[in-house]
Amino acid sequence: MSSIATLGSHCALQVLKGAKDEGFKTILVCEKKREKLYRRFHFIDEFIVVDSFAEVMDQRCSNILKENNAIIVPHGTLIAQMSSAEIESIKTPIFGNKWILRWESDRNMKEKLMVESKLKIPRSLSSPSEINGLVIAKRHGAAGGKGYFLATNEEEYMKKRDKLIEDGIIKGDSDLYLQEYALGVSAYLQYFYSELSGELEFFGVDRRYESDIDGLGRIPAQEQIDIELIPSFNVIGNSPLVLRESLLEEVYAMGERFVEAAKRLVPPGMTGPFCLEGVYDENAKFTTFEFSARIVAGTNLYVSGSPYSSLIYDEPMSMGRRIAREVKNANSKNSLSKIVT
Structure with a gap:
């Protein structure tokens, strides 16, 4: 190419x-x-x-x-x-496996792949009548957080769902996926898997700033109660994060399990960049609530390389450049069929 x-x-x-x-x-x-x-x-x-x-x-x-x-x-x-x-x-x-993008877009398929990867995930709910505690309702696909909302009971869910229908953001319950809300420090783990070398590279970590949910922290509690607002989780930007080094072994293990599961369920598997998205709890245990089976916008933080890509490469290496390097390597080995669909 x-x-x-x-x-x-x-x-x-x-x-x-x-x-x-x-x-x-x-x-x-x-x-x-x-x-x-x-x-x-x-x-x-x-x-x-x-x-x-x-x-x-x-x-x-x-x-x-x-x-x-x-x-x-x-x-x-x-x-x-x-x-x-x-x-x-x-x-x-x-570039990569276009068939796995269907598994990212459908949350039920997404959950199946995360379970197959032996990742710790929040419990999903099949009906709003099952809500008994804090849950998050998410749209299918790559909505960037737009239309997500929190609820603690069925009545609250119905009220917020109806507002989203009225605003034309969703059509009904079938557009939403219900999941227990996982508490902790958010972390979006960025990986690259090379089908050519069979090696997994950990490329970086980011956190996301979401409007209006992050802005609510600047409003006193009483005023939050008094305003009629369904906070949005729409992603506005990203910030860098560096993990405790003791967490890296499990970071690699999770990524490797995901790659192995993708090969079994969605041949030819997870080729190129992907992201495991979740939170670390008070015991530094990671709960994965999402994955993205392609490059994520959080990698834009690291156009000149991240603290982790710098440990692998002796030159600035963004995720975008790593993709191009894989294409170049495949070209030289006459192996493009391994990395494109």
Whole structure:
């Protein structure tokens, strides 16, 4: 492959900067409304300007990508904007295993893969009538926290659900997944698994700032009670985190179990970047409430490398550049079929 492409959102800048650093031509599929932003960055070689990201499936876009011998690097916007069936129908080669993205988008399938990985996970609820304590309602797919809410009983759940339906954010209960709320320090563990070398690399950790839930901490308790507000968990940004070194052994073990489980359930398995998302409790035990089966936006913190990637590489290595390095290595070994679908 001679070029790397991605959608103009999420972590496109990191992906394409990394691709350029590794010597690839870079292509951005860019919505018209964001073209001015991305034109500022001269490491983007070619723009495919579209009205909607769904046009990545259209003949015009497919032809341009084919002419450039391109690989698409998927990220959260691809999952948020397109159905699993649409992603799987894209003719352009996609980096990693596009079939596992369906398991990320469907929370019941996601739970099955986490159980198979022997990860500690919160209990899920099949009905709001089962609520007996603090739970979180989540939308399916890569919603970035938008439309998530907390509830402690069925009545509270119904009230908040109805408000989201009224606002057009969800259609009904089938759009939501109920899970016991896990207390602790949030940590989003970033990994890269190389199908070429068979090695797992731990790349970094981040925390997320979510509006309005994080902003509520600045409002006194009485005022919180008096306002009518369903706090949003919409992700606004990320901050870096470094773990106690004693936690790293289990971090690697969890990642390895996830990779092994993905090979069994979703062949060819978990290729490239992924993230295990959860919290550490008072005993420093990790509960995983999510996974992302592709690059996550928290890696944008580490465009020049993280404290962990610096232990592996003697050069600045972002996740975007690591993806491009894997493509380059696969090219040199005539093994692209191992890393694209």
